Amino acid sequence: MSAQARTPNSFFPHKHLLGIEGLSADEIERLLDLSNRYADMATDDASARSLLRGRTVMNVFFEASTRTQTSFELAAKRLGADVTNMSVSTSSIKKGETLLDTAMTLNAMRPDVMVVRHGDSGAINLLSQKVDGAVINAGDGRHEHPTQALLDALTIRRRLGRLQGLIVAICGDILHSRVARSNIHLLTKMGARVRVIAPTTLLPSAIDRMGVEVFTDMRKGLRDVDIVMMLRLQLERMQGAYVPSVREYFHFFGLDYEKLAVAKPNALIMHPGPMNRGVEIDSEVADDINRSVIREQVEMGVAVRMACLDALTRSLVGNNR
Amino acid sequence: MTGNPKATKQPTPPLLLLGARIVDPASNHDETGSVLVQDGRIAAVGPKVGRADAPSGTEIVDCAGRVLIPGLIDMRVQLREPGDEHQETIATGSLAAAAGGVTSMVCLPNTNPIIDDVSGVEYIARRARETRRAKIYCYGAITQGLEGKDLVEMGMLAEFGALGFTDALNAVADVQVMRRALSYARNFDLLVVQHPEEARLAAGGAMNNGELATRIGLPGIPACAEVMMIERDLHLVRMSGARYHVAHVSTAASVEAIRRAKQEGLRVTCDTAPPYFSLNENEIGDYRTFAKLSPPLRGESDRRAIAAAVAEGIIDCIASDHAPHDVESKRVPFVQAAAGIVGLETLLPVSLELYHKGSVSLLHLLKCLTSRPAEILGLPQGRIAKGAPADLVLLDLDRPHRIDVASFRSKSKNSPYDGRPVQGVVLRTIVDGRQVFAAEGVA
Numbered sequence: 001m002s003a004q005a006r007t008p009n010s011f012f013p014h015k016h017l018l019g020i021e022g023l024s025a026d027e028i029e030r031l032l033d034l035s036n037r038y039a040d041m042a043t044d045d046a047s048a049r050s051l052l053r054g055r056t057v058m059n060v061f062f063e064a065s066t067r068t069q070t071s072f073e074l075a076a077k078r079l080g081a082d083v084t085n086m087s088v089s090t091s092s093i094k095k096g097e098t099l100l101d102t103a104m105t106l107n108a109m110r111p112d113v114m115v116v117r118h119g120d121s122g123a124i125n126l127l128s129q130k131v132d133g134a135v136i137n138a139g140d141g142r143h144e145h146p147t148q149a150l151l152d153a154l155t156i157r158r159r160l161g162r163l164q165g166l167i168v169a170i171c172g173d174i175l176h177s178r179v180a181r182s183n184i185h186l187l188t189k190m191g192a193r194v195r196v197i198a199p200t201t202l203l204p205s206a207i208d209r210m211g212v213e214v215f216t217d218m219r220k221g222l223r224d225v226d227i228v229m230m231l232r233l234q235l236e237r238m239q240g241a242y243v244p245s246v247r248e249y250f251h252f253f254g255l256d257y258e259k260l261a262v263a264k265p266n267a268l269i270m271h272p273g274p275m276n277r278g279v280e281i282d283s284e285v286a287d288d289i290n291r292s293v294i295r296e297q298v299e300m301g302v303a304v305r306m307a308c309l310d311a312l313t314r315s316l317v318g319n320n321r
Numbered sequence: 322m323t324g325n326p327k328a329t330k331q332p333t334p335p336l337l338l339l340g341a342r343i344v345d346p347a348s349n350h351d352e353t354g355s356v357l358v359q360d361g362r363i364a365a366v367g368p369k370v371g372r373a374d375a376p377s378g379t380e381i382v383d384c385a386g387r388v389l390i391p392g393l394i395d396m397r398v399q400l401r402e403p404g405d406e407h408q409e410t411i412a413t414g415s416l417a418a419a420a421g422g423v424t425s426m427v428c429l430p431n432t433n434p435i436i437d438d439v440s441g442v443e444y445i446a447r448r449a450r451e452t453r454r455a456k457i458y459c460y461g462a463i464t465q466g467l468e469g470k471d472l473v474e475m476g477m478l479a480e481f482g483a484l485g486f487t488d489a490l491n492a493v494a495d496v497q498v499m500r501r502a503l504s505y506a507r508n509f510d511l512l513v514v515q516h517p518e519e520a521r522l523a524a525g526g527a528m529n530n531g532e533l534a535t536r537i538g539l540p541g542i543p544a545c546a547e548v549m550m551i552e553r554d555l556h557l558v559r560m561s562g563a564r565y566h567v568a569h570v571s572t573a574a575s576v577e578a579i580r581r582a583k584q585e586g587l588r589v590t591c592d593t594a595p596p597y598f599s600l601n602e603n604e605i606g607d608y609r610t611f612a613k614l615s616p617p618l619r620g621e622s623d624r625r626a627i628a629a630a631v632a633e634g635i636i637d638c639i640a641s642d643h644a645p646h647d648v649e650s651k652r653v654p655f656v657q658a659a660a661g662i663v664g665l666e667t668l669l670p671v672s673l674e675l676y677h678k679g680s681v682s683l684l685h686l687l688k689c690l691t692s693r694p695a696e697i698l699g700l701p702q703g704r705i706a707k708g709a710p711a712d713l714v715l716l717d718l719d720r721p722h723r724i725d726v727a728s729f730r731s732k733s734k735n736s737p738y739d740g741r742p743v744q745g746v747v748l749r750t751i752v753d754g755r756q757v758f759a760a761e762g763v764a
Contacts, residue, residue: 021536098649098652098653099653099654100652100653118654120654120655120656120657121537121538121539121608121654121655121656122537122538122539122607122608122654122655123654125607125608126608126652126653126654140538141538141539141654141656142538142539142540143537143538143539144538178538181536181538204534204535204541205530205531205532205534205535205541206531206532206535207535209532209535209536210532210535210536
């Protein structure tokens with residue numbers, strides 16, 4: 001049984017999942033429906049356990065990420081796949097091997113699916129052109145992180161029943177964020193209104209051309225929103241480079257109850273993790289059991305990744321689904 | 322003394338190019354006639370020249386009305402020799418030049434070792450003599466090691482044939498160093514060529530700043546990084562009175578700054594390269610590294626402004642900015658990829674698009690490729706006139722073809738133009754009266 005052989009897959013007619021940008025609203029809807037079924041399924045569900053039996057899923061992380069890698073690993077194992085984890089940042093790259101050499105070496109081991117994270121935008125598009133199996137983008141540079149956007153959407157849908165018509169504010173380091181880009185694509189495609197709120201140094205140029213409203217003041221941008229998505233601000237960016245200090249950043253852009261007061265009374269709070277408490281988000285807000293859905297996002301992550309693995313492997317020959 | 326490869330003493334028989342459409346921008350003539358070449362120089366030219374003027378033993382080429390132009394003078398190439406011969410050599414670069422109709426070229430000093438002393442200039446001159454195809458000249462570095470600190474021996478390098486001075490792909494960032502470089506160059510009336518980019522503003526950038534960069538998540542280089550460096554330098558040019566040349570102009574704002582400087586009477590010239598009037602940033606699409614250049618491909622309005630500035634004459638010259646890179650330098654994630662494309666074999670056909678689309682006259686376009694760079698560099702060639710070096714190109718001006726990267730003579734194939742339909746084929750290339758290239762099927 002070869003990874004190359006494929007049959008048409010009407011459920012998800014793409015070989016790879018490289019980003020949200022190339023997906024239609026229907027395809028996103030189907031992925032979310034499937035994710036929802038996995039979210040409701042017991043973790044030891046026997047029918048799921050046999051789905052990817054004999055398949056190999058390879059996690060290839062050129063950039064370290066314990067959380068995402070573990071989430072993908074669990075998702076694959078719950079579907080019965082064999083999983084290997086490669087932390088490439090610590091091995092071959094240091095020895096001077098190029099990305100494509102690494103890709104070709106791993107490809108020769110014939111994985112059915114490669115889950116890849118890389119620090120450079122577009123690196124996974126490049127890699128996907130050279131391998132036979134399906135590729136899932138687990139985050140590339142500041143470009144896309146499609147499974148994060150899907151798990152965010154699933155979390156919202158399960159809480160509020162819809163995406164259409166909601167007002168979603170994405171706040172913080174938009175400039176460097178692949179999570180923001182994937183979420184903007186997904187949410188605008190599904191009919192939500194998206195706002196981005198950030199200091200101007202952390203806003204990419206012409207971001208309004210991606211169909212979002214731009215704010216630089218949390219008290220204005222958060223007005224009447226249904227969802228507040230906070231982004232992580234990396235430490236090296238807040239000591240004078242993009243913002244003058246943590247203190248100033250938290251004062252103007254950190255999410256606390258005072259700024260949140262202008263949002264809808266039941267507005268949900270999200271964060272892709274890992275959080276910097278006291279930098280972009282106040283600890284109390286992060287732990288507010290009525291509003292914070294941050295732990296739920298992590299839970300939905302596994303379900304969404306199961307759905308993506310399921311969808312992409314349906315076209316592999318030898319499946320009798 | 323020049324780095325000009327004087328042909329080693331091998332007698333070349335006289336050559337009569339009979340019945341051509343002679344297009345000579347230097348004299349602004351476009352007329353049917355013939356050219357007689359003797360001892361590497363043009364002995365006679367005009368409608369009255371014919372077989373009767375040819376001494377016995379003359380080789381006669383019937384041009385059948387095809388277009389005869391001065392050989393192209395490409396004022397900005399990288400030939401990677403010495404140092405990176407796996408990407409290009411003076412020999413392969415010369416083959417590519419000859420096939421592209423380029424009979425003279427000036428290479429940048431960013432070789433290994435860097436051309437910042439007399440021996441570097443002499444090395445290029447000697448290799449060019451041995452190669453005997455296109456004429457090869459070089460620029461010297463402005464600063465030792467291209468480090469932007471200490472000036473090179475400009476006067477001596479010029480005596481040994483350096484045609485000008487540039488820190489190649491680096492802008493001279495330190496304004497005091499640039500001030501002294503321009504001031505010192507003024508002593509000997511030397512040309513100083515700047516890669517115009519405010520380096521700190523461009524740092525880390527991989528493409529033009531804007532919507533596309535945001536969308537595909539690549540760090541952007543603001544277009545104003547170019548004009549900022551030009552405007553800074555123009556103050557120093559005004560102060561020093563030096564001859565200043567801006568390489569590969571790519572933005573509308575730069576064109577306006579240069580226009581004002583020219584109106585003011587400053588001794589400022591500039592060039593652009595074909596990508597900046599024929600392509601825009603959308604060429605990058607799905608992270609195509611062949612569309613990664615320095616300066617980066619800009620937006621459509623800048624592309625149009627560059628095409629218009631060529632037509633208007635604000636941009637003096639078109640240079641290939643030939644930058645060979647091996648496959649491994651381009652088959653990597655976009656931010657890591659080397660910038661630049663090979664250009665010697667696409668310089669003429671892509672430039673001719675401006676003529677075929679009707680935006681410039683043939684004479685004007687060829688001026689940018691021949692007589693104008695000759696003037697700026699102080700070279701005697703680049704014109705079809707009695708006594709001038711017989712560097713000539715016979716052209717089928719209208720013949721359509723598709724650019725085929727696989728057929729390039731250059732060692733490197735990094736070009737975004739593969740498959741592009743163009744018009745204009747080089748039939749023969751002649752350097753100092755010797756044929757150095759003939760297209761397939763041409764005797």
